[in-house]
Amino acid sequence: MKLNDTTKAALYLFPALLIVGTFVIYPIIKSFLMSFYADYDFFTDVVHRYGFDNFVYLWNDTVFHKALQNTFVFVLGVVPISIIISLWIALMLNSINALNKFFRTIYFIPFVTSVVAVSIVWRWIFHSNYGIMNYFLGFFGIEPIQWLASTEWAMPSLIILAIWKGLGYNIIIFLAGLQTIGDTYYNAARIDGAKRWSRFIHVTLPQLAPTTFFISIISIINSFKVFDEIYALFDGKAGPSNSALTVVYYVFNKFYGEWDFGVASAAAYVLFAIIFIFTLLQFYISKKKITY
Incomplete structure:
Protein backbone atom coordinates (compact mmCIF):
# COMPACT_ATOMS: atom_id res chain seq x y z
CA MET A 1 0.00 0.00 0.00
CA LYS A 2 1.38 3.36 -1.00
CA LEU A 3 1.36 6.01 1.74
CA ASN A 4 0.58 9.64 1.03
CA ASP A 5 2.86 12.47 2.14
CA THR A 6 0.76 13.34 5.20
CA THR A 7 0.88 9.78 6.51
CA LYS A 8 4.63 9.56 5.93
CA ALA A 9 5.18 12.82 7.77
CA ALA A 10 3.03 11.61 10.67
CA LEU A 11 5.00 8.37 10.93
CA TYR A 12 8.31 10.25 10.90
CA LEU A 13 7.08 12.64 13.59
CA PHE A 14 5.42 10.02 15.77
CA PRO A 15 8.53 9.03 17.84
CA ALA A 16 9.32 12.67 18.62
CA LEU A 17 5.67 13.48 19.37
CA LEU A 18 5.45 10.44 21.64
CA ILE A 19 8.45 11.62 23.67
CA VAL A 20 7.19 15.23 23.83
CA GLY A 21 3.72 14.08 24.79
CA THR A 22 4.98 11.75 27.51
CA PHE A 23 7.61 13.98 29.11
CA VAL A 24 6.28 17.50 28.37
CA ILE A 25 2.58 17.72 27.54
CA TYR A 26 1.34 15.08 30.01
CA PRO A 27 3.29 16.53 33.00
CA ILE A 28 1.93 20.01 32.20
CA ILE A 29 -1.67 18.77 32.15
CA LYS A 30 -1.14 16.55 35.20
CA SER A 31 0.46 19.32 37.27
CA PHE A 32 -2.34 21.72 36.32
CA LEU A 33 -4.95 19.20 37.54
CA MET A 34 -2.91 18.52 40.67
CA SER A 35 -3.07 22.20 41.62
CA PHE A 36 -6.81 21.67 42.19
CA TYR A 37 -6.41 18.47 44.22
CA ALA A 38 -7.96 19.39 47.57
CA ASP A 39 -7.88 15.88 48.97
CA TYR A 40 -5.39 13.57 47.28
CA ASP A 41 -4.00 10.18 48.31
CA PHE A 42 -0.59 9.78 46.68
CA PHE A 43 -0.23 6.07 47.42
CA THR A 44 -3.53 5.11 45.77
CA ASP A 45 -3.53 7.99 43.25
CA VAL A 46 -7.13 8.75 44.19
CA VAL A 47 -8.54 12.29 44.29
CA HIS A 48 -11.34 12.58 46.83
CA ARG A 49 -12.13 16.24 46.22
CA TYR A 50 -11.24 19.10 43.87
CA GLY A 51 -11.16 22.75 44.81
CA PHE A 52 -9.13 25.93 45.31
CA ASP A 53 -7.77 24.92 48.72
CA ASN A 54 -4.16 24.93 47.50
CA PHE A 55 -4.42 28.49 46.17
CA VAL A 56 -6.10 29.61 49.41
CA TYR A 57 -3.24 27.99 51.31
CA LEU A 58 -0.71 29.96 49.25
CA TRP A 59 -2.64 33.17 49.84
CA ASN A 60 -2.32 32.67 53.61
Missing part, protein backbone atom coordinates in the same frame (compact mmCIF):
# COMPACT_ATOMS: atom_id res chain seq x y z
CA ASP A 61 1.16 31.12 53.68
CA THR A 62 3.75 33.59 55.00
CA VAL A 63 6.58 31.38 53.71
CA PHE A 64 5.22 31.64 50.17
CA HIS A 65 4.88 35.40 50.58
CA LYS A 66 8.54 35.56 51.58
CA ALA A 67 9.49 33.41 48.58
CA LEU A 68 7.59 35.80 46.29
CA GLN A 69 9.25 38.83 47.87
CA ASN A 70 12.72 37.31 47.57
CA THR A 71 12.06 36.37 43.95
CA PHE A 72 11.09 39.93 43.03
CA VAL A 73 14.12 41.30 44.89
CA PHE A 74 16.34 38.88 42.98
CA VAL A 75 14.81 39.83 39.61
CA LEU A 76 15.11 43.56 40.32
CA GLY A 77 18.68 43.10 41.50
CA VAL A 78 19.92 40.90 38.65
CA VAL A 79 18.17 42.00 35.45
CA PRO A 80 18.93 45.76 35.22
CA ILE A 81 22.47 45.50 36.61
CA SER A 82 23.28 42.56 34.36
CA ILE A 83 22.01 44.36 31.26
CA ILE A 84 23.92 47.55 32.04
CA ILE A 85 27.23 45.79 32.80
CA SER A 86 26.98 43.42 29.82
CA LEU A 87 26.19 46.31 27.46
CA TRP A 88 29.17 48.27 28.78
CA ILE A 89 31.52 45.30 28.30
CA ALA A 90 30.08 44.57 24.85
CA LEU A 91 30.73 48.17 23.80
CA MET A 92 34.34 47.87 24.91
CA LEU A 93 34.85 44.54 23.16
CA ASN A 94 33.25 45.90 19.99
CA SER A 95 35.72 48.78 19.91
CA ILE A 96 38.87 46.64 19.99
CA ASN A 97 40.35 44.32 17.40
CA ALA A 98 43.29 42.75 19.21
CA LEU A 99 42.41 39.70 21.34
CA ASN A 100 38.71 40.30 20.71
CA LYS A 101 37.84 36.60 20.40
CA PHE A 102 39.98 35.76 23.42
CA PHE A 103 38.06 38.17 25.67
CA ARG A 104 34.74 36.93 24.29
CA THR A 105 35.70 33.40 25.26
CA ILE A 106 36.80 34.49 28.74
CA TYR A 107 33.51 36.23 29.42
CA PHE A 108 31.44 33.37 27.99
CA ILE A 109 33.12 30.58 29.98
CA PRO A 110 31.11 31.17 33.23
CA PHE A 111 27.84 30.82 31.32
CA VAL A 112 28.68 27.33 30.03
CA THR A 113 30.38 26.18 33.23
CA SER A 114 28.51 23.91 35.63
CA VAL A 115 26.51 25.79 38.25
CA VAL A 116 27.82 23.43 40.92
CA ALA A 117 31.46 24.11 40.01
CA VAL A 118 30.85 27.85 39.86
CA SER A 119 29.02 27.83 43.20
CA ILE A 120 31.85 25.92 44.90
CA VAL A 121 34.30 28.60 43.75
CA TRP A 122 32.02 31.40 44.94
CA ARG A 123 31.48 29.70 48.29
CA TRP A 124 35.23 29.99 48.75
CA ILE A 125 35.20 33.61 47.55
CA PHE A 126 32.42 34.45 50.02
CA HIS A 127 34.01 32.56 52.92
CA SER A 128 33.78 34.69 56.06
CA ASN A 129 37.34 34.06 57.26
CA TYR A 130 39.37 32.97 54.24
CA GLY A 131 37.39 34.35 51.31
CA ILE A 132 39.05 36.60 48.76
CA MET A 133 36.08 39.00 48.83
CA ASN A 134 36.63 39.92 52.49
CA TYR A 135 40.38 39.98 51.85
CA PHE A 136 40.01 42.78 49.28
CA LEU A 137 37.43 44.60 51.38
CA GLY A 138 39.98 44.62 54.19
CA PHE A 139 42.15 46.99 52.13
CA PHE A 140 39.40 49.60 52.52
CA GLY A 141 39.04 49.04 56.26
CA ILE A 142 35.78 47.09 55.94
CA GLU A 143 35.19 44.39 58.54
CA PRO A 144 34.68 40.80 57.29
CA ILE A 145 31.13 40.22 56.05
CA GLN A 146 29.21 37.04 56.76
CA TRP A 147 28.19 36.66 53.14
CA LEU A 148 26.58 33.22 53.25
CA ALA A 149 25.84 32.98 56.98
CA SER A 150 23.93 36.24 57.36
CA THR A 151 20.28 36.81 56.52
CA GLU A 152 21.21 40.33 55.44
CA TRP A 153 23.90 39.35 52.93
CA ALA A 154 22.63 36.02 51.60
CA MET A 155 20.50 37.56 48.84
CA PRO A 156 23.21 40.07 47.73
CA SER A 157 25.64 37.14 47.50
CA LEU A 158 23.20 35.24 45.30
CA ILE A 159 22.62 38.30 43.11
CA ILE A 160 26.37 38.83 42.62
CA LEU A 161 26.82 35.19 41.58
CA ALA A 162 23.86 35.29 39.17
CA ILE A 163 25.04 38.52 37.53
CA TRP A 164 28.58 37.18 37.07
CA LYS A 165 27.38 33.87 35.61
CA GLY A 166 24.91 35.38 33.15
CA LEU A 167 27.12 38.15 31.78
CA GLY A 168 28.70 36.03 29.04
CA TYR A 169 25.44 35.22 27.27
CA ASN A 170 24.22 38.83 27.37
CA ILE A 171 27.57 40.12 26.10
CA ILE A 172 27.53 37.79 23.08
CA ILE A 173 23.97 38.82 22.17
CA PHE A 174 24.79 42.52 22.59
CA LEU A 175 27.89 42.10 20.41
CA ALA A 176 25.78 40.53 17.70
CA GLY A 177 23.40 43.47 17.91
CA LEU A 178 26.20 46.05 17.82
CA GLN A 179 27.67 44.51 14.69
CA THR A 180 24.38 44.98 12.83
CA ILE A 181 24.54 48.78 13.29
CA GLY A 182 25.97 50.28 10.13
CA ASP A 183 28.73 52.90 10.18
CA THR A 184 26.48 55.19 8.13
CA TYR A 185 24.53 56.22 11.23
CA TYR A 186 27.67 57.05 13.21
CA ASN A 187 29.26 58.94 10.30
CA ALA A 188 26.11 61.02 9.87
CA ALA A 189 26.09 61.78 13.61
CA ARG A 190 29.76 62.83 13.51
CA ILE A 191 29.06 65.16 10.59
CA ASP A 192 26.28 66.74 12.65
CA GLY A 193 28.77 67.28 15.48
CA ALA A 194 27.46 64.62 17.86
CA LYS A 195 29.88 63.62 20.60
CA ARG A 196 30.45 60.05 21.78
CA TRP A 197 27.75 60.18 24.47
CA SER A 198 25.22 61.68 22.04
CA ARG A 199 26.00 58.97 19.49
CA PHE A 200 25.46 56.34 22.16
CA ILE A 201 22.11 57.80 23.28
CA HIS A 202 20.67 58.66 19.85
CA VAL A 203 22.21 55.96 17.64
CA THR A 204 23.42 52.93 19.60
CA LEU A 205 20.58 52.56 22.10
CA PRO A 206 17.72 52.95 19.57
CA GLN A 207 19.40 50.52 17.16
CA LEU A 208 19.96 48.07 20.02
CA ALA A 209 16.37 48.28 21.26
CA PRO A 210 15.26 44.91 19.74
CA THR A 211 18.36 43.21 21.17
CA THR A 212 17.83 44.78 24.60
CA PHE A 213 14.18 43.72 24.50
CA PHE A 214 15.14 40.11 23.76
CA ILE A 215 17.76 40.04 26.54
CA SER A 216 15.36 41.60 29.05
CA ILE A 217 12.70 38.95 28.38
CA ILE A 218 15.17 36.07 28.65
CA SER A 219 16.79 37.56 31.76
CA ILE A 220 13.48 38.12 33.56
CA ILE A 221 12.22 34.61 32.82
CA ASN A 222 15.51 33.00 33.90
CA SER A 223 15.66 35.13 37.06
CA PHE A 224 12.15 34.15 38.09
CA LYS A 225 13.15 30.49 37.66
CA VAL A 226 16.34 30.68 39.73
CA PHE A 227 17.04 27.50 41.68
CA ASP A 228 20.37 25.84 40.85
CA GLU A 229 22.47 28.70 42.17
CA ILE A 230 20.60 28.73 45.48
CA TYR A 231 20.81 24.99 46.00
CA ALA A 232 24.53 24.83 45.20
CA LEU A 233 25.63 28.07 46.88
CA PHE A 234 23.89 27.35 50.19
CA ASP A 235 24.58 23.61 50.24
CA GLY A 236 21.04 22.38 49.62
CA LYS A 237 19.34 25.07 51.70
CA ALA A 238 17.60 28.35 50.96
CA GLY A 239 20.05 30.46 52.90
CA PRO A 240 19.99 31.23 56.62
CA SER A 241 16.38 31.49 57.85
CA ASN A 242 15.10 31.14 54.26
CA SER A 243 16.65 34.50 53.39
CA ALA A 244 17.32 33.29 49.81
CA LEU A 245 14.10 31.31 49.39
CA THR A 246 12.52 31.80 45.96
CA VAL A 247 9.30 30.50 44.43
CA VAL A 248 11.00 27.68 42.49
CA TYR A 249 12.84 26.58 45.64
CA TYR A 250 9.51 26.73 47.49
CA VAL A 251 7.99 24.45 44.83
CA PHE A 252 10.95 22.08 45.10
CA ASN A 253 10.68 21.94 48.88
CA LYS A 254 6.93 21.34 48.84
CA PHE A 255 7.17 18.67 46.15
CA TYR A 256 10.26 16.70 47.15
CA GLY A 257 10.57 17.67 50.81
CA GLU A 258 6.99 17.62 52.08
CA TRP A 259 5.30 15.63 49.30
CA ASP A 260 2.60 18.27 49.14
CA PHE A 261 2.03 17.94 45.41
CA GLY A 262 -1.09 20.05 45.21
CA VAL A 263 0.46 23.10 46.85
CA ALA A 264 3.65 22.69 44.82
CA SER A 265 1.68 22.57 41.57
CA ALA A 266 -0.40 25.59 42.57
CA ALA A 267 2.74 27.59 43.40
CA ALA A 268 4.26 26.61 40.05
CA TYR A 269 1.23 27.94 38.19
CA VAL A 270 1.21 31.14 40.22
CA LEU A 271 4.81 31.64 39.08
CA PHE A 272 3.78 30.84 35.49
CA ALA A 273 1.02 33.49 35.70
CA ILE A 274 3.49 36.09 37.00
CA ILE A 275 6.02 35.39 34.23
CA PHE A 276 3.25 35.39 31.63
CA ILE A 277 1.96 38.80 32.80
CA PHE A 278 5.46 40.30 32.76
CA THR A 279 6.06 38.93 29.27
CA LEU A 280 2.79 40.40 28.00
CA LEU A 281 3.70 43.78 29.51
CA GLN A 282 7.08 43.67 27.81
CA PHE A 283 5.52 42.87 24.44
CA TYR A 284 3.01 45.70 24.91
CA ILE A 285 5.79 48.17 25.71
CA SER A 286 7.88 46.89 22.80
CA LYS A 287 5.09 47.66 20.34
CA LYS A 288 5.01 51.27 21.61
CA LYS A 289 8.72 51.94 22.01
CA ILE A 290 10.71 49.57 19.79
CA THR A 291 11.15 49.95 16.05
CA TYR A 292 12.55 47.00 14.10
